[in-house]
Amino acid sequence: MDHATRVGNRLLAALPPADFALLAPHLRKVALERDAVLVRSGDRIEHLHFPCGGAIAFIVDLPNGQTAATGVIGHEGAVGLTSALGASRSPVTAVVRVPGSVLQIPAAQFMPALRRSPAITSKVQIFTRSLLTQFQYVAACNALHSVEARMARWLLHIHDRADGGNLLPLTQETMSELLGVRRTTVTHVVSALRASRALKSNRRGQLEIDRPRLEAVACECYKVMSRRIDRIVSQGAAEVLHAAPARACQPTGNRLSKAGS
Numbered sequence: 001m002d003h004a005t006r007v008g009n010r011l012l013a014a015l016p017p018a019d020f021a022l023l024a025p026h027l028r029k030v031a032l033e034r035d036a037v038l039v040r041s042g043d044r045i046e047h048l049h050f051p052c053g054g055a056i057a058f059i060v061d062l063p064n065g066q067t068a069a070t071g072v073i074g075h076e077g078a079v080g081l082t083s084a085l086g087a088s089r090s091p092v093t094a095v096v097r098v099p100g101s102v103l104q105i106p107a108a109q110f111m112p113a114l115r116r117s118p119a120i121t122s123k124v125q126i127f128t129r130s131l132l133t134q135f136q137y138v139a140a141c142n143a144l145h146s147v148e149a150r151m152a153r154w155l156l157h158i159h160d161r162a163d164g165g166n167l168l169p170l171t172q173e174t175m176s177e178l179l180g181v182r183r184t185t186v187t188h189v190v191s192a193l194r195a196s197r198a199l200k201s202n203r204r205g206q207l208e209i210d211r212p213r214l215e216a217v218a219c220e221c222y223k224v225m226s227r228r229i230d231r232i233v234s235q236g237a238a239e240v241l242h243a244a245p246a247r248a249c250q251p252t253g254n255r256l257s258k259a260g261s
Contacts, residue, residue, distance in 0.1 A: 008052030009103055010076045011123050019120055022113035027103045034169055038079050038094040038102075045090050047104050048080035054100020055161040057178060058092040068142070068180030069154065071134045072097070074161025076233070077127055083107045084114055084124045097178075098162045098169060130229045137228075141221040147181055148189050152198065152218035154178050155209055160226075166200075168207045175207075193217065 007013040012020060012027075029052070032038075038049050041061050049056075051074055058071045070092060073079070079094045079102075114120050141150055154175070158168055172186045179186065190207075193199040198213040215222070 007103075008075060008101070009050040009078070011078055011127060012050055012103065015117075015119055015123065019113075019117040022117055022120070023105060023110065026105045026109040028105070029101055030104050031101045032096045032099060034096055034099050036096040038096070039090045041090055041093045043090050044088055045080045045083040045107055047106055048078055048083065048110050049094075049102040049104050050078045051075050052101045052103060053161075053163055054096060055098035055158045057095050057097045059095055059177065061093055066180060067093075067177045069178040070138055071131060072154070072157045072161065073131070074098075074100075076161075077131065080107065081124055081127060084111070084121075085128070097174060098158060100163075126233060130232045133228050133232060134225060137221050137225040141219060142180070145219040145221065147179060147185060148192055148217060149219040150179060151175060151186075151189050151193070152214050153222045155207065155214055156211070156218055156222050159209060159211065159214075166209050166211065167203075168209065169205060170207050171205050 007020070012023065015023075027050075030049075032054065038056065039045060039047075041059075053075060055072055055074050056079060057069045058073075059067050059069055061067055080090070082091060114124065141153065145153075155168065155170075158170065159166070162168055172183060172190060175190075176183045176186045190199060193214075194201075196213060196217060198210055198217050200208040200210055
């Protein structure tokens with residue numbers, strides 16, 4: 001089994017072995033169920049989570065109880081990296097929308113490795129740029145495009161990170177939370193997507209999509225956002241290859257093999 005397959009998370013898998021060795025002894029693999037909350041808005045960031053599968057949504061909670069998603073990540077990202085920027089509390093709530101697993105590391109163990117490793121620092125910067133790009137496009141999309149187009153975009157983002165074929169474990173209540181609209185609005189939009197056959201079925205707690213038709217319904221934000229994020233990640237990978245080696249590498253007693261067993 002190669003390094004990338006064994007690690008499961010693209011951010012970690014892209015690190016040079018010496019830099020990954022700084023983190024490996026402290027990583028613990030944890031299975032996550034749907035609707036699990038990794039961190040709530042305003043909570044102190046105690047752990048960082050690197051998904052190996054599934055999809056996690058970043059949710060903004062407003063004082064009046066309304067919510068809206070600002071981004072979604074999977075095995076290409078991490079939850080809690082704002083702690084690397086000096087923020088001790090989470091600005092968003094991170095909720096599991098498609099079950100999967102994460103590699104969890106205490107923030108207290110991640111920060112010393114970050115200070116010693118230019119490669120880890122570079123990966124944090126790359127991911128931060130890609131996440132800010134996603135936030136910017138989501139904000140523009142929410143202001144300019146229809147609820148139907150936005151729902152299609154969210155479903156495509158989540159499908160990109162799911163491993164269960166075209167059946168997504170999403171309730172209408174979840175879509176209401178992602179979109180920041182009422183449940184009745186979601187019901188109407190789901191009916192419209194079914195009429196266009198972009199949604200094949202609406203089973204209890206699941207949505208079955210027809211991806212080509214869903215792409216036709218989605219606004220241009222989906223493809224533009226995906227291309228720009230891919231470009232940031234590709235350019236960033238070259239930066240990591242040229243980063244200086246980690247300083248004062250610790251010996252590794254890899255806990256991954258135990259955690260994943």
